[in-house]
Amino acid sequence: MSTVTWITARGLFGRSRFLMLLPLPLILIGLAVLCRSLGVDPGQWGPPVLVGLGLAVVLPVVALIEGTGVLGAEIDDGTVVHILTKPLPRWQIVLPKLAVAAGVTAVTVGVPIYVAGVLADSVRLGLALVVASAAGALAYSALFLALSLVTRRPVLLGLVYVLIWEGLLGRFVSGTRVLSIQQWVIALADRMAPTPLLGTSVSVPVAAVLTALVAVGFTVLAIDRLRSFSVAGETS
Template sequence: MSTVAWITTRGLLGRRRFLLLLPLPILMIGVALIPRFEGVSPQEWAQPVLVAMGFTTLLPIVALIVGTGVLGAEIDDGTITHILSKPLARWRIVVPKLLVAIAVTAASAAVPFYIVGALASGPRLGIGLVVGSTVGAVLYSTIFVALSLISRRPVLLGLVYVIIWEGLLSNLVSGTRVLSVQQYALTIADKASASDLLNGNVSFAVAVVMSIVVTIGFLVLAIRKLSSFSVTGETS
């Protein structure tokens, strides 16, 4: 498993795709610095930056780039056949790749979230945001890794999911919030930070239980889907 994780990390960080992870975190920090140094109250700018830029845009987009890349690139170029030909249980392939996706996504999101949170309200909010964004990284990464095995167009489907479901419906239609990864992450960040700058729209219990259900469900789906691949890289 460690070998698979190392190969995945080296391949992911060595691709141009990794450069796509940098603009959004830098932009989020830059946008927060402007009102902070102009003396604007955090009550006016923290919510739009943290929620609209952070939980709605940065976190899912970074997870999409990374999550669809750890297996999707190998499926596209055919090198997945080399891994499938090894006598490895399929979960020993999926799990380390998923862990790499989670680690890279969480690290990419943690820095801007902590900095913006600290600028808005101090370290407690920064740490709470790191906790919430890490939960979001686990959930989004699991979904997008599974999606890369289900579809030949995982990035396109992922964008539709992020924009339509997470970006529009979960914020406009209250009934869909109980099925929103964004809302789970936001609620957990709210609980961990105890800040009035955040406002989770689902209960903490729902956020925790649904996070576990989504993670296990999509992980099992990814393992089962990879198990259906033949050595040619096609589903049987």
């Protein structure tokens, strides 16, 4: 494990904001178990729990907390200077931090979405959701990590993207779905485990290509912004 990864992981698990990650996955598992135990038809509870809660809320919100936290929290408290005053190419800082954010998001979302997928349909759907949400975790994390370097309000902008763009516009303006990570995740999962529980108008090739483009593009942007990172003077 690289030193940057180690410091990032220690910082993440040492901060109270990590506790914020726990309720949403627990609610997702709880709802799936409740519906299954009450014998509700999966066709009724599957879409709102798997997509409405799992992929539309839990995945982006966890990714938002992680993606903006791995670097944004260090920028906020000034500890980023400790890492930046080292003779490291900036990609050696961004990539480990992205790996931690995407990895923790993938695990935090993967476990409950797998359980919910298995309870709703099959192990195959559970695994498809795990793989697709891992790809989504990478894309979301790259986006939010880059946001923490281009704006002082990454959480606010991230919420605007998730709630307004994906949540609101995605529901009423079908064209916006092409630029929605959530829809790409659904398309990828549906391709791996076709099921009526998941439905999207975005094609699989478009989803795969755009997921890769967003992950790579925002990572490159983050590396470039970190190269030009400026520290604001306190007393000037």
